Amino acid sequence: MRRLDLLAFLLLVDCAPKMGNSASLITQERIIGVRADPAEAAPGDLVKYASLVASFSGAVDAQDLSWSLCGLRKPVAENTPVSQACLTSDLPQLAQGAFASIQTPSSACENFGPFAPPSRTGTLRPSDPDATGGYYQPLRLDLGAEQAIFRERLSCGLAGASLAMSQEFRASYTANQNPTLVSLSALLGDAPASLDSLPASQPIRLVATWSPDSAESYPVFDSSSQTLVDHREALSLSWFATAGTFDDFVTGREEDDTAVSTENVWQPPATARVVFLWLVLHDSRGGADFASYTLTVVP
Amino acid sequence: MSARFLVLAILAAAPGSAAWASDAYQTVVVAPPVGAAGEAELSTAELRQIPGAQGDAGKALENLPGVARPGLGGSELVVWGAAPGETRVVVDGMEIPALYHLGGLRSIVHSGFLRILTLVPGGYGSEYGRGLGGLVQMVSRAPPVEPYQGEVGADVLDASFAAGVALGNAGGVLAAGRIGYLDRILGSTLSPDTRRLFSLPRYRDFQGKLVVPLRDDEKIELIFLTSSDASSVSNNAASPSALAEEDRDQSFSRLGIRYVRAFADGSGASLLPFVGWERTRRKEVAGLDSADESIVSTVLGLRADYVAPLSPKLTLAVGFDGLFTLSDVQRSGSATLPAREGDLVVFGQTISGGTSADSWSTSIGNLAPYVAPEISLGRWRLLPSLRLDGFWISPSRSTPENGVTPRAGSSRLSWSPAPRFALAHQTGSWLRENLELGLYNQAPSPGDLSAVFGSPTLGIAHALHLVAATGIDVGRQFTVQPTLFYRYMWDLVMRNPDASPPLAQALVQDGRGRAFGAQILVKLAPHPVFSGWLAYTFSRSERRHASEPSYRLFDQDQTHVLTFVENASLRGFVVGTRFRLATGMPRTPVVGSYLDTTTGQYQPIFGQQNSIRLPVFYALDLRIEKHFRRRSLDIVPYLEILNLTNHANAEEFAYDEQFISRSNITGLPILAVAGVSVRF
Numbered sequence: 001m002r003r004l005d006l007l008a009f010l011l012l013v014d015c016a017p018k019m020g021n022s023a024s025l026i027t028q029e030r031i032i033g034v035r036a037d038p039a040e041a042a043p044g045d046l047v048k049y050a051s052l053v054a055s056f057s058g059a060v061d062a063q064d065l066s067w068s069l070c071g072l073r074k075p076v077a078e079n080t081p082v083s084q085a086c087l088t089s090d091l092p093q094l095a096q097g098a099f100a101s102i103q104t105p106s107s108a109c110e111n112f113g114p115f116a117p118p119s120r121t122g123t124l125r126p127s128d129p130d131a132t133g134g135y136y137q138p139l140r141l142d143l144g145a146e147q148a149i150f151r152e153r154l155s156c157g158l159a160g161a162s163l164a165m166s167q168e169f170r171a172s173y174t175a176n177q178n179p180t181l182v183s184l185s186a187l188l189g190d191a192p193a194s195l196d197s198l199p200a201s202q203p204i205r206l207v208a209t210w211s212p213d214s215a216e217s218y219p220v221f222d223s224s225s226q227t228l229v230d231h232r233e234a235l236s237l238s239w240f241a242t243a244g245t246f247d248d249f250v251t252g253r254e255e256d257d258t259a260v261s262t263e264n265v266w267q268p269p270a271t272a273r274v275v276f277l278w279l280v281l282h283d284s285r286g287g288a289d290f291a292s293y294t295l296t297v298v299p
Numbered sequence: 300m301s302a303r304f305l306v307l308a309i310l311a312a313a314p315g316s317a318a319w320a321s322d323a324y325q326t327v328v329v330a331p332p333v334g335a336a337g338e339a340e341l342s343t344a345e346l347r348q349i350p351g352a353q354g355d356a357g358k359a360l361e362n363l364p365g366v367a368r369p370g371l372g373g374s375e376l377v378v379w380g381a382a383p384g385e386t387r388v389v390v391d392g393m394e395i396p397a398l399y400h401l402g403g404l405r406s407i408v409h410s411g412f413l414r415i416l417t418l419v420p421g422g423y424g425s426e427y428g429r430g431l432g433g434l435v436q437m438v439s440r441a442p443p444v445e446p447y448q449g450e451v452g453a454d455v456l457d458a459s460f461a462a463g464v465a466l467g468n469a470g471g472v473l474a475a476g477r478i479g480y481l482d483r484i485l486g487s488t489l490s491p492d493t494r495r496l497f498s499l500p501r502y503r504d505f506q507g508k509l510v511v512p513l514r515d516d517e518k519i520e521l522i523f524l525t526s527s528d529a530s531s532v533s534n535n536a537a538s539p540s541a542l543a544e545e546d547r548d549q550s551f552s553r554l555g556i557r558y559v560r561a562f563a564d565g566s567g568a569s570l571l572p573f574v575g576w577e578r579t580r581r582k583e584v585a586g587l588d589s590a591d592e593s594i595v596s597t598v599l600g601l602r603a604d605y606v607a608p609l610s611p612k613l614t615l616a617v618g619f620d621g622l623f624t625l626s627d628v629q630r631s632g633s634a635t636l637p638a639r640e641g642d643l644v645v646f647g648q649t650i651s652g653g654t655s656a657d658s659w660s661t662s663i664g665n666l667a668p669y670v671a672p673e674i675s676l677g678r679w680r681l682l683p684s685l686r687l688d689g690f691w692i693s694p695s696r697s698t699p700e701n702g703v704t705p706r707a708g709s710s711r712l713s714w715s716p717a718p719r720f721a722l723a724h725q726t727g728s729w730l731r732e733n734l735e736l737g738l739y740n741q742a743p744s745p746g747d748l749s750a751v752f753g754s755p756t757l758g759i760a761h762a763l764h765l766v767a768a769t770g771i772d773v774g775r776q777f778t779v780q781p782t783l784f785y786r787y788m789w790d791l792v793m794r795n796p797d798a799s800p801p802l803a804q805a806l807v808q809d810g811r812g813r814a815f816g817a818q819i820l821v822k823l824a825p826h827p828v829f830s831g832w833l834a835y836t837f838s839r840s841e842r843r844h845a846s847e848p849s850y851r852l853f854d855q856d857q858t859h860v861l862t863f864v865e866n867a868s869l870r871g872f873v874v875g876t877r878f879r880l881a882t883g884m885p886r887t888p889v890v891g892s893y894l895d896t897t898t899g900q901y902q903p904i905f906g907q908q909n910s911i912r913l914p915v916f917y918a919l920d921l922r923i924e925k926h927f928r929r930r931s932l933d934i935v936p937y938l939e940i941l942n943l944t945n946h947a948n949a950e951e952f953a954y955d956e957q958f959i960s961r962s963n964i965t966g967l968p969i970l971a972v973a974g975v976s977v978r979f
Contacts, residue, residue, distance in 0.1 A: 022955050022956065022957055022959065023901060023955065023956035031896065034896040034897075073798040075794075075796055075798045076794055076795055076800060077643075077793075077794035077795065079648065081902060084904065087891075087904055119801075125802050125803075125805065128634060128653020128655045130653060131589065131632075141896075147893040148893055148894040148895075148896050149894070149902075160699060222656060223656045223700055224631060224700070238899040249956050280896075
């Protein structure tokens with residue numbers, strides 16, 4: 001019964017499929033970005049929205065874009081950012097076109113915030129904030145069969161905190177501002193390259209830069225320790241183009257990374273042509289900025 | 300059957316019994332509850348020849364009927380459609396939290412430490428409870444009768460040992476352990492996508508047993524078990540919004556002192572107080588959301604069993620089974636991470652739910668006296684039994700933390716009778732029938748009693764088991780064991796489906812479940828040349844919320860599971876084959892997607908829940924070994940080829956970032972493992 005096992009060899013091969021980054025490739029009209037001004041609004045505030053709709057032939061002034069507010073709370077059982085019913089329900093259209101001005105509902109902080117809606121059966125469970133302490137009012141955008149969701153960040157204050165803590169939070173919290181994209185540059189190896197003359201079939205390093213104040217600091221209430229914890233916004237950049245392929249659909253910086261740029265590798269198409277490129281910058285509190293570029297690929 | 304097994308366990312541990320010596324170094328795996336209809340037994344030699352099990356008795360359980368095929372890297376045991384957390388695992392009377400290490404590569408207890416390993420998928424006796432599903436029962440070996448015996452082993456997964464030393468008069472010491480190192484070997488070779496699906500666990504375990512004989516037929520055993528696991532996976536995404544990580548740690552220990560006495564009149568008694576510690580931590584990151592849960596528990600247990608043959612027709616078993624678990628729980632992050640059974644989620648989905656935090660403690664106790672008489676009337680055996688489950692549940696917080704409001708907890712004691720009945724009949728020398736019926740109860744887990752993430756008011760879930768089995772001897776060549784089973788479950792814990800649930804009711808006890816089906820085991824009678832069996836299970840397991848009109852498939856349902864295992868010995872060669880075929884597990888289709896422009900991530904739109912399945916799994920495994928005898932050494936070189944046909948089995952669906960195209964993440968390709976076993 002005494003034995004010694006020696007296994008001579010093992011062959012193991014990776015088994016995961018390579019899915020590619022199809023989300024970056026624009027082949028038809030797609031809603032790819034929404035920016036709200038202000039980026040964080042109190043109930044009753046009027047918010048101006050701007051959309052970014054991309055198409056194979058460049059940016060589109062989407063006159064048919066429909067804007068709706070969704071008042072349906074997300075059940076705890078659903079793993080998505082908004083209730084699935086927000087996508088399937090008939091919602092009244094509040095605005096149409098590439099831009100919209102919509103008043104934030106006065107009940108937004110009861111419906112989607114820390115203050116539970118009134119009930120005759122007892123206290124209801126309030127919505128959970130996201131990791132940045134934020135609560136959001138969902139909006140649905142419809143463009144033909146294309147749908148997108150934007151969530152407007154709400155200024156609701158704190159719930160579940162002592163009076164002193166709430167006062168401290170109000171004193172130290174600054175409402176979110178949208179980040180600002182500054183530039184896009186191209187590198188061929190380590191040498192700068194012009195966006196108007198990029199060689200076909202050679203990988204291009206694209207570097208996007210944002211302003212230093214794009215990543216803001218903010219306090220988050222930790223309900224377990226009943227303290228305020230300081231955080232800094234993380235930034236994510238989505239890359240879209242009408243041709244070529246990116247290494248990553250989204251790149252960015254963690255909250256503890258203070259760099260003001262992010263980089264992606266773009267493989268241009270094999271033939272000379274004009275390529276439209278869009279960048280959509282998101283901060284972790286729901287702020288956004290976007291920019292459009294035209295690249296020229298030469299033989 | 301239950302009382303009979305208890306007698307077997309006590310006799311096996313009694314120093315003066317014949318079983319003490321003759322069974323000292325034999326491991327058997329007993330298949331489903333066919334009782335007097337005869338059990339399927341596998342010897343240690345058979346176990347170590349099953350391709351894919353690597354000589355691990357616990358892994359061999361996966362080849363028995365009634366057990367769903369776990370996914371690659373899965374460490375969960377799904378028996379007759381019960382959730383993994385509903386099946387109890389017991390070692391020498393002490394309940395342990397899991398059968399397998401993380402990753403499912405190894406069982407937690409070394410085979411060299413075990414004498415008996417029993418799987419009862421349902422309908423087990425009154426001496427055990429606290430679970431709605433099946434029962435895995437392991438009984439440790441006795442120390443050797445020779446001065447010392449042992450074995451050491453090493454392969455690509457781990458290094459292990461098992462050793463025993465006799466101390467005279469049937470006393471002695473037995474110890475076994477294992478240290479895994481697969482993560483160090485393969486850690487840097489897997490792609491990020493693969494590492495998101497397959498974690499490379501680090502594990503170690505140790506089992507020890509000291510037997511001190513007191514008088515004839517009386518002894519004390521000191522038993523110690525411990526296990527530790529850690530795993531970490533990450534996709535190393537270029538953006539924080541696309542990050543996916545999971546870190547898991549789990550460990551436990553058990554220390555028990557068992558007093559065993561066998562009396563001259565054939566009765567026997569045992570008393571086992573034990574103490575244990577458990578620690579689990581699971582940290583998960585999905586996009587900008589995360590979840591971090593830590594549970595630290597102290598376990599106090601007591602088992603007392605007494606079996607007495609009152610007359611030739613009546614044997615009485617009485618006892619007490621108690622377990623008290625004191626837990627401190629801390630949790631922060633998303634309420635929807637990790638996903639629960641019934642959640643709509645697909646692999647790779649970034650989750651943008653809310654985040655919260657809670658810390659609480661719980662006391663959960665089960666005090667269960669039982670009585671189980673066994674009545675023999677000619678060809679009939681009746682086993683009416685009763686277990687009285689008393690459950691004490693006490694969470695420290697009834698409502699979420701709110702400013703300076705002092706915390707208020709709650710306590711409640713409830714009694715849930717669990718009557719069970721077994722009937723066995725011997726129609727002829729070749730035909731036996733069994734019928735088993737019983738109620739089973741299960742307390743909520745400490746992690747579900749949160750006022751933020753769960754509900755402090757959760758109570759006891761219940762199940763009804765009904766099992767009918769037959770054992771048929773077909774000549775001297777085969778034993779055929781067909782079994783029908785039905786399990787109905789109610790008061791299951793599920794997420795609250797309401798968009799605006801009441802405070803502290805994120806989980807509700809409105810779940811209903813049912814699992815039913817049939818299985819058949821055809822086993823070759825012991826033969827010098829051939830051995831093996833064919834096992835087939837048809838099963839359907841379903842769940843629904845009380846407010847839903849119809850059932851949906853259970854997340855881990857597998858309709859068909861077919862396993863064929865064969866070994867042939869000829870001229871020093873042993874050729875073993877294993878063929879497995881299993882229905883793919885249910886998945887929810889993605890019928891559309893939308894861009895969440897706030898994070899820049901696409902999100903899926905789901906179709907009907909669990910309305911599609913992963914493709915059918917099948918694999919043929921081969922093992923060839925040759926025996927050489929050199930002086931006192933038994934040298935056995937062998938070659939194992941897993942997935943001989945190189946079939947690309949789909950283990951999971953993967954979607955592109957827009958959730959438009961779907962492809963399969965496939966399991967292991969053809970895999971060759973060669974080695975040599977030296978026994979001395």
